[in-house]
Amino acid sequence: MRQLIAAAALAAAVVAVAAPSPAAAQTIEAFEWRTVLFAQGGRGFQSQDGADGATATPGDQQAIIIEPLMWTRLRSGPTLVHEAAIEIDVVSAASPDAIDATTSASRLNESVALDVTHRWAITPTDELIGRWGFHVEEPLRSWGWGGGYTRRLLDDNVTLGGSGNFTLDWFDAYGPYGDRPGLQQRWSANANLSLSQVLSPTAVLDLGYGLTVQRGVLETSWNAVPTDDGMVAREELPPGRQRHAATARVSKHFLRTRTTAKASYRYYHDDFDLDAHTVQLYGYQYLRPYLYARAGWRIHHQDGVAFYQDVFTPDPTGPRTSDSDLARFTSNELTLKLVLLADRAPFRTLGRASLDAAFGRYLRTNDLSITWASLSVGYKF
Amino acid sequence: MRRLAVLALALALVATAASCRVVPKNRQGTLNDPTMKASESTLEDRARRKLHTSREGAGGGDGEPAGGGCSCGN
Numbered sequence: 001m002r003q004l005i006a007a008a009a010l011a012a013a014v015v016a017v018a019a020p021s022p023a024a025a026q027t028i029e030a031f032e033w034r035t036v037l038f039a040q041g042g043r044g045f046q047s048q049d050g051a052d053g054a055t056a057t058p059g060d061q062q063a064i065i066i067e068p069l070m071w072t073r074l075r076s077g078p079t080l081v082h083e084a085a086i087e088i089d090v091v092s093a094a095s096p097d098a099i100d101a102t103t104s105a106s107r108l109n110e111s112v113a114l115d116v117t118h119r120w121a122i123t124p125t126d127e128l129i130g131r132w133g134f135h136v137e138e139p140l141r142s143w144g145w146g147g148g149y150t151r152r153l154l155d156d157n158v159t160l161g162g163s164g165n166f167t168l169d170w171f172d173a174y175g176p177y178g179d180r181p182g183l184q185q186r187w188s189a190n191a192n193l194s195l196s197q198v199l200s201p202t203a204v205l206d207l208g209y210g211l212t213v214q215r216g217v218l219e220t221s222w223n224a225v226p227t228d229d230g231m232v233a234r235e236e237l238p239p240g241r242q243r244h245a246a247t248a249r250v251s252k253h254f255l256r257t258r259t260t261a262k263a264s265y266r267y268y269h270d271d272f273d274l275d276a277h278t279v280q281l282y283g284y285q286y287l288r289p290y291l292y293a294r295a296g297w298r299i300h301h302q303d304g305v306a307f308y309q310d311v312f313t314p315d316p317t318g319p320r321t322s323d324s325d326l327a328r329f330t331s332n333e334l335t336l337k338l339v340l341l342a343d344r345a346p347f348r349t350l351g352r353a354s355l356d357a358a359f360g361r362y363l364r365t366n367d368l369s370i371t372w373a374s375l376s377v378g379y380k381f
Numbered sequence: 382m383r384r385l386a387v388l389a390l391a392l393a394l395v396a397t398a399a400s401c402r403v404v405p406k407n408r409q410g411t412l413n414d415p416t417m418k419a420s421e422s423t424l425e426d427r428a429r430r431k432l433h434t435s436r437e438g439a440g441g442g443d444g445e446p447a448g449g450g451c452s453c454g455n
Contacts, residue, residue, distance in 0.1 A: 034424040038432070067431075069424040085423060087431075115427075157403050190442065196419070201408045206419055212442035243442040249419075253411050260416035268439040276439030284416040292416060302439040326438035341415065358425070368436065376422065 032378035038065040042368035045322035111137030139172035161194040173221035186216025243270040258286035276302035290344035304328030
């Protein structure tokens with residue numbers, strides 16, 4: 001409840017920022033409200049609900065997640081734009097664990113996050129970006145800061161970008177038996193490069209690379225690894241992690257059929273010896289000038305961290321995890337989306353609104369499935 | 382799968398790059414179509430990124446800060 005109150009306060013703060021002031025008149029340019037519902041099923045060793053190391057039985061990960069999100073863009077003059085996103089998560093009974101021994105935290109957990117971005121067009125082709133935000137969740141507090149720069153070249157045919165972000169997590173750690181080591185922290189520093197190249201009047205190529213360095217207590221402190229005597233031991237990850245991700249995407253529009261196709265590939269590698277490949281394919285089809293449908297397929301394969309095991313011997317030493325998110329698996333996701341762009345419609349009753357409804361099914365080979373649905377309303381002023 | 386992905390991207394590049402040249406602004410209208418934008422919705426991107434980064438240890442770290450310790454994207 002405290003998080004929901006905090007969210008309401010944040011929303012009020014955003015509205016206050018949007019209110020006209022004598023110093024700089026601000027106008028709302030766009031607004032979006034989206035609600036996503038996730039229904040998760042499956043089993044994993046990070047859940048202690050029915051987990052048993054002696055019989056290699058993972059715990060139940062059934063959960064319902066309701067996620068309302070709000071986004072708005074405000075303008076303060078011809079060169080300065082602000083964007084604010086608020087995200088709330090209400091999670092029921094996700095991966096019951098040791099914290100439940102003392103707080104029953106996972107029975108119903110809420111979180112709220114605020115992410116603010118400022119964009120300053122310093123010239124017609126150059127933009128500076130600043131961002132800040134925080135995330136509040138029992139038992140985690142997270143703060144983030146960042147900045148970036150983009151430059152458009154060759155009549156906007158090429159866009160180059162660079163950005164950096166820093167995130168500090170501060171959390172109240174609990175051990176797998178409900179013991180409380182106290183406040184702990186970790187940080188992440190992230191640098192990104194991007195290139196967008198117009199290939200033709202109907203095609204674009206986007207390339208990106210990101211490097212993330214993390215230090216501190218990286219494990220989820222209450223995560224446990226099962227041992228084959230039927231007990232559990234504390235999860236332990238190395239104190240640092242260096243992650244690389246490179247992405248390439250091609251987007252192409254076919255004028256004759258009003259169809260758009262997008263294909264992307266992402267390669268990931270980190271020093272936990274985790275390699276991953278992700279391919280995404282999207283097809284868009286205009287059904288009317290104001291209505292289009294999108295179908296998407298995403299496949300992700302990762303080979304698992306070097307120190308993952310389902311079950312350990314009693315009193316294990318060294319890095320170890322049984323978190324199924326770090327295991328070897330392949331996930332497939334199918335999505336469908338229908339979008340109405342009211343400003344293109346022959347009827348004018350909805351003004352410049354946009355509406356969309358989306359549905360997705362995510363399946364992982366190591367026993368996790370998620371069905372999700374979302375509804376969104378947006379408006380351009 | 383990596384070979385297939387590289388092949389698919391190479392084919393797409395060949396198909397689209399055949400006429401690669403500087404496109405004047407007055408011929409870039411199609412590129413501003415909602416279906417061609419890199420991001421259709423900030424909130425949709427955010428929700429889907431969270432779905433993937435909180436359940437895939439190899440998620441995140443590109444374009445956005447990858448926080449958390451295990452796979453958590455927070």
